[in-house]
Amino acid sequence: MSKYRSHxxxxxxxxxxxxxxxxxxxxxKKRDHGNLLFIDLxxxxxxxxxxxxxxxxxxxxxxxxxxxxxxxxxxxxxxxTKETINKDIKTGEIEVQISSYExxxxxxxxxxxxxxxxxxxxxxxxxxxxxxxxxxxxxxxIILRSKVISFIRKEMLDEGFLEFQTPILTSSSPEGARDFxxxxxxxxxxxxxxxxxxxxxxxxxxxxxxxxYFQIAPCFRDEDARADRSPGEFYQLDLEMxxxxxEDVFKVVEKLMISVFKKFSKKKILKEKFPRITFExxxxxxxxxxxxxxxxxIIKDLTPIFNREDVKFDIFKKLxxxxxxxxxxxxxxxxxxxxxxxxxxxxxxxxxGASGMAYFTFEKxxxxxxxxxxxxxxxxxxxxxxxxxxxxxxxxxxxxxxNKENDVLKLVSTARDKIAKDLNLIDENSLAFCWIVDxxxxxxxxxxxxxxxxxxxxxxxQGDDKKLNFxxxxxxxxxxxxxxxxxxELSSGAIRNHKPDLMYKLFSIAGYAKTEVDEKFxxxxxxxxxxxxxxxxxxxxxxxxxxxxxxxxxxxxxxxxPMNQNAQDLMMxxxxxxxxxxxxxxxxxxxxx
RNA sequence: GGGGGUGUAGCUCAGUUGGUUAGAGCGAUCGCCUGUCACGCGAUAGGUCGCGGGUUCGAGUCCCGUCACUCCCGCCA
Numbered sequence: 147m148s149k150y151r152s153h154x155x156x157x158x159x160x161x162x163x164x165x166x167x168x169x170x171x172x173x174x175k176k177r178d179h180g181n182l183l184f185i186d187l188x189x190x191x192x193x194x195x196x197x198x199x200x201x202x203x204x205x206x207x208x209x210x211x212x213x214x215x216x217x218x219x220x221x222x223x224x225x226x227t228k229e230t231i232n233k234d235i236k237t238g239e240i241e242v243q244i245s246s247y248e249x250x251x252x253x254x255x256x257x258x259x260x261x262x263x264x265x266x267x268x269x270x271x272x273x274x275x276x277x278x279x280x281x282x283x284x285x286x287x288i289i290l291r292s293k294v295i296s297f298i299r300k301e302m303l304d305e306g307f308l309e310f311q312t313p314i315l316t317s318s319s320p321e322g323a324r325d326f327x328x329x330x331x332x333x334x335x336x337x338x339x340x341x342x343x344x345x346x347x348x349x350x351x352x353x354x355x356x357x358x359y360f361q362i363a364p365c366f367r368d369e370d371a372r373a374d375r376s377p378g379e380f381y382q383l384d385l386e387m388x389x390x391x392x393e394d395v396f397k398v399v400e401k402l403m404i405s406v407f408k409k410f411s412k413k414k415i416l417k418e419k420f421p422r423i424t425f426e427x428x429x430x431x432x433x434x435x436x437x438x439x440x441x442x443x444i445i446k447d448l449t450p451i452f453n454r455e456d457v458k459f460d461i462f463k464k465l466x467x468x469x470x471x472x473x474x475x476x477x478x479x480x481x482x483x484x485x486x487x488x489x490x491x492x493x494x495x496x497x498x499g500a501s502g503m504a505y506f507t508f509e510k511x512x513x514x515x516x517x518x519x520x521x522x523x524x525x526x527x528x529x530x531x532x533x534x535x536x537x538x539x540x541x542x543x544x545x546x547x548x549n550k551e552n553d554v555l556k557l558v559s560t561a562r563d564k565i566a567k568d569l570n571l572i573d574e575n576s577l578a579f580c581w582i583v584d585x586x587x588x589x590x591x592x593x594x595x596x597x598x599x600x601x602x603x604x605x606x607x608q609g610d611d612k613k614l615n616f617x618x619x620x621x622x623x624x625x626x627x628x629x630x631x632x633x634x635e636l637s638s639g640a641i642r643n644h645k646p647d648l649m650y651k652l653f654s655i656a657g658y659a660k661t662e663v664d665e666k667f668x669x670x671x672x673x674x675x676x677x678x679x680x681x682x683x684x685x686x687x688x689x690x691x692x693x694x695x696x697x698x699x700x701x702x703x704x705x706x707x708p709m710n711q712n713a714q715d716l717m718m719x720x721x722x723x724x725x726x727x728x729x730x731x732x733x734x735x736x737x738x739x
Numbered sequence: 740g741g742g743g744g745u746g747u748a749g750c751u752c753a754g755u756u757g758g759u760u761a762g763a764g765c766g767a768u769c770g771c772c773u774g775u776c777a778c779g780c781g782a783u784a785g786g787u788c789g790c791g792g793g794u795u796c797g798a799g800u801c802c803c804g805u806c807a808c809u810c811c812c813g814c815c816a
Contacts, residue, residue, distance in 0.1 A: 179779085180772035199773065213766085230774055236777090254769060262765075262777090264751055269808055322816040342816085369815040499742075499812075510812060556812090602816055638816095711809065 150250070158237050163224045167242060169194060170218040170250060172280065173211060174261050183209055185244070187219065190285075194237045196221065198244040208247060214277075216251035219244050238517055268702070273716040287704050291692045292422075294410055295362055298383055298688075301310055301402055307360040307385060309444055314340060314364070320666050323367035326378070327486035334733040340366035343685060345604065346670045348386040349642055352681040353673045360690060370711075374634060374690060375699045377713035380701075382637075386683030392625050392641055395682050396420075396581065399637070404685070405631065407577055410695045416440070416578045420629070424584040433473065433559030434587075438518045438633030439578035441566040445558050446536045448472040448546055456525035462504075462548040472632040473558040474546035476536040476567060481507045481543070487568065488518065491545055494564055500547060500557045507543040508533060515539070552592070552739020560609055563633070577694070578632055584608070585626040588619045588655065599656050601626050604649070604670075605640035608683070610650050629686065631694060639684025646674045 150170040158167065174188035181200040182211050185208065186193050196219050198205050211217070221242040232238035260280045271278040279285055299309070318325045325339035325357040329554050341347070343365045351359045357715060363384040371377035388396060404418055421439070428435050439655035451457055452466040456656050462472060475685040480487070488505050506518030517519065524532070536544060545565065547557050566572050587607050589600035603623040614622060623696045625641035643649050649671065653663045663671060685731065692704040709715050 175776075177775045177778050178772085179775065182773035184775055184778085185778070193776095195776070197774085230776085232776055234776085255749070259766065262750085264765085266750070267746090267808070270750080319816085323814080345816090356780080367815060372815090373810070375815070488754065497743080599816055604816090703781085707776085712807090 154191040155187050155194040156236055158194055158223055158242070160239050163225050165223050167223055168218060168220050169196070169242060171182075171216065172260075173213050173215050173217060176209075176211075178209055179348070185219075187217070187242075188280075192236050195232070195241040197241050197243050204244070204247055210243070211249070212253045212255070214256060214280075216248050216253070217247060217249050219247045221245045238292070248607075265549065268710065269716065272702075272708065272710055273719050279706065284703060286699065287692070287696045288364060288706050289549045290410065290675040290696055291688075291704055291706075294406065294692055294695060295688065297409060298311050298402065298406060299362065301405060302360045302383075302385070305398060305402075306360070307358040308356055309349060309361055310356070310359055311319055311361065312341070312344040312351075312363070313499065316341050316347075319346075321458065321599065323369050326366045329732040329734055331732055337418065342367050344381060344384050346667070348683060349604065349644075349670060349678075349681065350673050352386055352642075353387045353676070353678045355388075355643075355679075358386070358389045358641065359683075360683075363685075368713075371709075371713070372720065374693065376689065376705060377709050377711065381688040382685040383688055384683070386681060388679040388681045390641070390680070390682050391505060392583075392627065392682065395684055396627075397641060399629065399639075399684055399686065403579065403636075405440050406691065407695070411577065413414055414576045414652060416576050417580075420579045420581050422581045425582055425586065426584065428552055428558050428582050429555065432562065433555040435582050435628065436630045436633055436635045437559075437580070438563060438566075438572070439580055439630075440572045440576055440632060441562060442571055443475050443477070443562045443566055445562060446474050446476070448474045448532060451528060451535075452548070454528055454531075456523075457523060457528045459520060459523035460503075460621040466546045469550065470548050471551055472546055473554050474532075474544050475558065476538045476546070476563055477543045477565060477569060479541045480569070481509065481541040483543070488543070489616055490568065491561065495547065495557060495561060498557060499550065500553070503545050503547050503557075503561060505543060508538055508540050510540045518543075523632055529590045580630050582628040582630055583626075584623045585628075586620060587622040587624040587626075587645070587652065590620060596657060599652075600624075601638070602640050603653065603656065604642050607648070608644045611645065616636070616651065616655060625682065629684075634690055634708045636690055636694075637684050637686035639682065641680070641682035644678040644680055646671055646676055650676070675721050 147168070150168065150354055152168045153162070155169055155171045169187055171189035172189040173187040174193055176186075177184040177248045182300055183205065185196045185198070187196050198208055219242065221244040223240050224243050226241055256277065257274055258266055258277060260277055277290065302309070315328060315338040318327065318337065319342065325342065328335045328338040328340065330338060344361065344363050344398070361384045363382050364379055366379050368378065387398070400420055404415065407413075407415055416439070423437070425435055428437055430447070430504065432544050433445050449466055449471045452459065452472055457463065478728050489532055491505065492502045502670065504520045506516035506521040506524075509515045509517045513526050514533070515526070516524050516529055532538070532544065538544065545561060547554055547561070549557065586600050587605065588597045590596070591598045601624065605626045608623045608625055627639055628635055629637045643652065650660050650663060652659070689701050689704060693701055696704055698704055707715065707717065714720065
C-alpha cells in the first residue's frame with residue numbers, strides 16, 4: 147500500500163464501511179463545533195469529510211491547523227446517518243473517523259481563499275496561480291483541456307496522421323506577426339526566431355513524403371493580447387496532408403470538430419454539415435469574416451437609397467457622394483420597444499467612436515411612414531424600396547450607419563452583435579459552425595496603397611495558373627479557408643502553392659524580387675523545386691476550442707500558466723533582466739532609454 | 740501607440756451634496772459550542788483610501804499628472 151494513501155478523496159462509498167483507510171490531501175474547509183471538528187479533505191479526485199472529536203489526542207492540534215495545509219489522515223470509514231448525508235459530493239454517504247494524522251506540507255496565511263466562488267482580481271490569481279488552480283472551476287477547465295488534447299491526438303492517429311515535432315528555434319520571417327527573437331551565442335549578431343506557426347516546416351514534411359502530419363504545436367507571436375488571444379504563445383492543432391484538394395481537408399477537419407464538440411460540449415451543433423460562406427458574402431451580410439451565425443440579423447446595403455431625389459437626409463447623401471456607403475440592420479417587430487432601446491444603440495455606436503446609428507420604425511396609417519428622429523427625410527416610395535431591400539414589414543425597425551467601407555463594416559458588424567444581444571436573439575446553448583472560403587489572394591494596403599498578401603503568401607491561387615489574370619491581382623482568390631464558430635475564428639488553413647514559378651510570380655506582385663524570395667524563404671522555395679506534392683492543411687486553435695467547450699469568455703481561464711495583458715508572468719517574474727555576463731556572451735548591449 | 744473601466748483591510752466590496760475617529764462580509768488571532776457541510780455565537784488585531792501634486796478651513800470623495808490591472812481599437816501573413 148502507498149505510504150500516503152489507500153484511497154483518493156473522491157472514491158470512498160458505503161462499500162468501504164468499517165475499513166481502515168489512509169487519505170492525503172488539502173484541508174479544504176473546517177467546521178469546528180468545539181468538541182467536534184469536521185475537516186473536508188480535498189485532492190484532485192474529490193472531497194471526503196473527515197471527523198474527529200475531543201476524546202482524540204490530536205483534536206486540539208487539528209482545530210488550529212490552517213486551511214490548505216496538506217495532511218495525511220488515518221481512520222475508519224463510517225456510514226453517515228440519513229439526515230447527515232451530503233448529496234452534493236460523491237463521498238457524501240460516508241465520513242472518515244480520524245484516528246491519527248500527519249502534516250505533509252504546511253501552509254502560510256493565504257493571500258486568497260481557495261474554497262470560495264468569489265471572483266478575484268486577475269493580478270492576484272496570476273501571481274498565486276498554483277492556489278488559483280486548486281479552485282474547482284479552473285481546475286476542471288485544465289483537466290478538460292488535457293482530455294480534449296488527448297482525444298484529438300487519438301482521433302488524428304486513427305485517421306492515419308503522424309505526429310512530428312518541429313524546431314522551436316528557427317528563422318525570422320518577413321511576413322506576418324512580430325517575431326520573438328533569440329540571440330545566438332555561437333553566431334554573434336545573429337538571431338533565431340520562435341515560430342509563429344510551423345508553417346514552412348509542415349510543408350517541408352509533405353515534400354519529404356510523409357503524407358499526413360499533425361502536431362499540437364506551440365506558436366509564438368509578439369502581438370498585443372485580447373480576451374481570446376494570449377500574448378506571446380498559444381497552441382494549434384497543426385495539420386497538413388499531401389495530394390489533397392480543399393474538400394479533402396474539409397472532410398477530415400469537419401469530422402474531427404464534430405466529434406470533439408459532441409464529446410465535450412452539451413451545446414447543440416446547429417448544422418453538422420458546416421455551411422460555406424464566401425469571404426465576399428460574409429463581408430456583405432455580416433460585415434466581418436467571423437460571423438456569429440446564431441445571430442439571425444443580416445446586414446443590407448442601402449447606399450443607392452441616398453442617391454434618390456426623394457430622400458432628404460443630406461448628411462448621409464453628402465457622405466455617399468464622397469464615397470461613403472450605408473449599411474443597415476433590420477429588427478423584427480420592434481415598434482413597441484421604448485425610446486431607450488433605440489437611443490441605447492445610438493449611444494453605444496457613439497461610444498465605439500462612430501458618429502452614431504440612425505434608426506426609424508416602419509408604420510402605416512394610410513400610407514407607409516417612418517417613425518423616429520430621421521424618419522421625416524424619407525418619402526413613401528423610398529421607404530417601400532428600403533422595405534424591399536431589407537425584407538422588412540410594418541412594425542419592423544431599421545438601424546443604419548454611413549461611413550467609409552472599412553469603418554462602416556466594423557461598426558455595423560459589432561452593432562449586429564449588440565442589437566441581437568439587446569433583443570435576446572442569440573441561443574447560448576447552440577454552436578454555429580461555418581466555413582469561410584474564397585479569400586482574396588491580395589489586398590490593398592490602406593496607407594501605402596500597395597498590393598499585399600491578404601493572408602498566407604504560400605496559399606494556392608484559385609483557377610488555372612496559366613490563365614490567371616495577374617494584371618488584376620485583387621480579383622485573384624485563394625484556396626484559403628477559416629472555420630468560425632459562434633463568432634470566434636477557430637482555424638485557418640489553405641491549399642498551398644507548391645509551384646515555385648507561380649510563387650515567384652505572386653511574390654513579385656506583392657513587391658518581392660526573386661532574389662529576396664530566395665533569401666527569405668530559402669528552405670522552402672528550394673524544397674519545392676525538387677518534386678513537391680500538391681498539399682494543404684489547416685490549424686485549429688486549441689485554446690479557443692477549449693474556451694468554447696468550457697464556455698469561458700477569456701483564454702486565461704483555459705490556460706494553466708498564462709501571462710497578463712502586458713505579456714508578463716507575475717508568478718515566475720518573466721520577462722526579467724539578465725546579468726551583464728549573459729549579455730556579454732550573447733554579444734548584446736541593452737540600449738538605455 | 741490610442742480610447743473606456745477599475746484601484747479603499749490579506750480577499751470581495753460599501754462609503755451620500757467634500758465634514759466627527761473610513762465600514763461590512765470572508766480570512767487571521769483568542770474564547771464558547773458534539774452533526775456540520777457557506778456550521779453558529781462573542782471578542783481582538785488589521786488601512787500610505789494605487790502613487791504624486793493641486794483646489795479647499797477641511798479631500799477616499801473635486802481637478803491635474805502618473806502607475807498598475809482589465810476590456811476594446813490599431814496589430815495578430
